Amino acid sequence: MNDEQPKKIEGGDKGLPAQAGGYSARRFPRKDSNARGPRSAVTRSANRGNYGSHHNSQHATQGFRRHDGVVTSAVTSARPQHGQGTSSGQGGRPQHRTFKNEAPRTSTRVKHSTGREKADSRRMMAPYPARNQENIIIPPLKDGDIRIIALGGVEEVGRNMTMIEYKNSIVVIDAGLQFRDDNTPGVDYILANTKYLEDRKDKVKAVVITHGHLDHTGGIPYLMGKIGNPPLYSRNLTTLMIRKRQEEFSHLPPLDIRIVEKNDRITMGDFKVRFFAVTHTIPDAMGIIVETPYGNIVHTGDLKLDHVDGVPTMEEEDEFDKITKGSNTLLLMADSTNVERPGYSFPERTVLKNIEDIIRNTQGRIIVATFASLLERLVKIIDIAEILGKKIVLDGRSMKNNVDIARESGLLKASLETFIPIEDMEKYPPDRIILLVTGAQGDEFASLMRAANKSHKYLKINKRDVILLSSSVVPGNERSVQKLKDNLSRQGAHLIHYENAKVHSSGHAHHDESLWIHRKLASRFFMPVHGYHYMLRCHADIAREAGLPDENIIIPDNGMIIEIQEEGKKIVSLKETAPRGLVLVDGFSVGDMQEVVLRDRQMLSQDGIFVVIATLDVSTGKVTKSPDVISRGFVYLRESQDLLRQARFLAKKTVEDMVGGSKEIDFDYVKDHVTDAVARLLFQETAKRPIVIPVILSI
Numbered sequence: 001m002n003d004e005q006p007k008k009i010e011g012g013d014k015g016l017p018a019q020a021g022g023y024s025a026r027r028f029p030r031k032d033s034n035a036r037g038p039r040s041a042v043t044r045s046a047n048r049g050n051y052g053s054h055h056n057s058q059h060a061t062q063g064f065r066r067h068d069g070v071v072t073s074a075v076t077s078a079r080p081q082h083g084q085g086t087s088s089g090q091g092g093r094p095q096h097r098t099f100k101n102e103a104p105r106t107s108t109r110v111k112h113s114t115g116r117e118k119a120d121s122r123r124m125m126a127p128y129p130a131r132n133q134e135n136i137i138i139p140p141l142k143d144g145d146i147r148i149i150a151l152g153g154v155e156e157v158g159r160n161m162t163m164i165e166y167k168n169s170i171v172v173i174d175a176g177l178q179f180r181d182d183n184t185p186g187v188d189y190i191l192a193n194t195k196y197l198e199d200r201k202d203k204v205k206a207v208v209i210t211h212g213h214l215d216h217t218g219g220i221p222y223l224m225g226k227i228g229n230p231p232l233y234s235r236n237l238t239t240l241m242i243r244k245r246q247e248e249f250s251h252l253p254p255l256d257i258r259i260v261e262k263n264d265r266i267t268m269g270d271f272k273v274r275f276f277a278v279t280h281t282i283p284d285a286m287g288i289i290v291e292t293p294y295g296n297i298v299h300t301g302d303l304k305l306d307h308v309d310g311v312p313t314m315e316e317e318d319e320f321d322k323i324t325k326g327s328n329t330l331l332l333m334a335d336s337t338n339v340e341r342p343g344y345s346f347p348e349r350t351v352l353k354n355i356e357d358i359i360r361n362t363q364g365r366i367i368v369a370t371f372a373s374l375l376e377r378l379v380k381i382i383d384i385a386e387i388l389g390k391k392i393v394l395d396g397r398s399m400k401n402n403v404d405i406a407r408e409s410g411l412l413k414a415s416l417e418t419f420i421p422i423e424d425m426e427k428y429p430p431d432r433i434i435l436l437v438t439g440a441q442g443d444e445f446a447s448l449m450r451a452a453n454k455s456h457k458y459l460k461i462n463k464r465d466v467i468l469l470s471s472s473v474v475p476g477n478e479r480s481v482q483k484l485k486d487n488l489s490r491q492g493a494h495l496i497h498y499e500n501a502k503v504h505s506s507g508h509a510h511h512d513e514s515l516w517i518h519r520k521l522a523s524r525f526f527m528p529v530h531g532y533h534y535m536l537r538c539h540a541d542i543a544r545e546a547g548l549p550d551e552n553i554i555i556p557d558n559g560m561i562i563e564i565q566e567e568g569k570k571i572v573s574l575k576e577t578a579p580r581g582l583v584l585v586d587g588f589s590v591g592d593m594q595e596v597v598l599r600d601r602q603m604l605s606q607d608g609i610f611v612v613i614a615t616l617d618v619s620t621g622k623v624t625k626s627p628d629v630i631s632r633g634f635v636y637l638r639e640s641q642d643l644l645r646q647a648r649f650l651a652k653k654t655v656e657d658m659v660g661g662s663k664e665i666d667f668d669y670v671k672d673h674v675t676d677a678v679a680r681l682l683f684q685e686t687a688k689r690p691i692v693i694p695v696i697l698s699i
């Protein structure tokens, strides 16, 4: 996308270190993994952290050790996690002997057929396509053919990354990130799967970044090392933003950043690459022209058109004419984010004018919350403040960072005197103050949200404040933004936002702008990018409207291998796909985290966890006392004594029945049965399906 700065920008953009090129790069022991008791392990908010049931079993062990002081045998989860090793773990705590940690998931939870089955089967579904595609053999690229793969960004808004391969060279366009959604609780970011590139590192000649938004740049610290740290090309401002973010990953080898300008023509392996300037909500945005013997491949990046009443400006005309000069367009790849919307997008020029009017006409203090990446808008507001003799207060890390970048790039020329620290705000009359703050998306820890919750040290909202929310609401953030607005207005502030005034405009071409671009470039083939599948479909309709036949349009999925064959005459998609499983940044770990972890998180969030700890005397085959139960997020135990009694009794009986006096005890077998029996009981009694973890200790 966009302007649409993600939800977690303040908290989530902390840039957690991750090793270059390393899956599961866990550089530091997670400091809380041993310090916390079972409660914190299970009930901590799913904000961050890789608490699979591996940890749970670990905690269960600790619980036992504290309790009895004797550990002679096994502790494992009945639902072991593939690939979550139990050897060294966090903080080097010695592990107890485990039984066959690779045992398959038990099917306990899907056995019962009830009215809840539908909901449950939804829960059991893998949120994303399975990963086991390692065995797919991808045919080598035929000499003379061109291969294109959208590695990310074509089934979602975010994690944009596309590659073009020809002869011995691959050029990558963008390396973005996506923020977590309902399917990936607790995860920080989702990245494009770069396995295809990792397997062909030597061919990767360059990564070209279209502009400075995180959905185009955010993957850089995590992915560049994995694909061989190739040269990274972009325009000045974008490179400044990339460098600034890279500072937070100081352990990584330096990037080979090369600044290009829109009129440059650069050789990248077998490709010649040119650029063109595009209008977006951040300066220095560009599109990319990759020259091939059969015509140009044009990738627009994110863009809209600068226009006056639906007529693109001369600058736009000139820039697009430049693309087609001397060569035809073989393939167009273009931004689909807003093509569903009719007409032309609202011009930023008008937004700036409206904001200026509001600032001029407001008597009290003005608090502007906007996407920190909307540099032009920030600069404009600061300039107006300077003209009117007002002072600017910056609050929020990304806001300060981006104002720094704006100054460094030469966009911002305002005097330093215009800025005052937030601590000094009270020294000035309110009508001389403009605050530029983060938190327009209702992000929990961002400046404006803290003010709304009355937990901000300096910013106290009062009845004379005018708050300008100069941003749209990113899908998924509606509720938190509503809460933000409620809490601000409860304190008496006057709110101006994009729904009651034209104080924000999106950075993506609407239908008519897209159509104009299609007609202008008149490409032979078209492939929509940047957006959910439906958006891509809508975009394909626009290509048809512009006269393209169906067989010349290809709608990609992530990892789909698309080839232009027969000297540019034909476009096809292969039946094989490039690896396309989820790559997640989750705390310090970066990699293709197992779907089972995500599924567990979803289940934990819905029905909680139920741990039964039984101590078995192997000499007698009897459970020594009534088993212990630990449960979180399931039912309130104090009020469920009867259920607990039944569960304990059932666990004890099941263990003893299964052992049945035998000397060779198969603990996995016993535990599977305990899980089954207890899960069935809990479901019968409560209609809930917590994750059941039996722990059997032998003495």
Ligand SMILES: [Zn+2]
Residues within 6 Å of the ligand: 001, 002, 003, 211, 213, 280, 302, 507
């Ligand atoms: Zn963008």
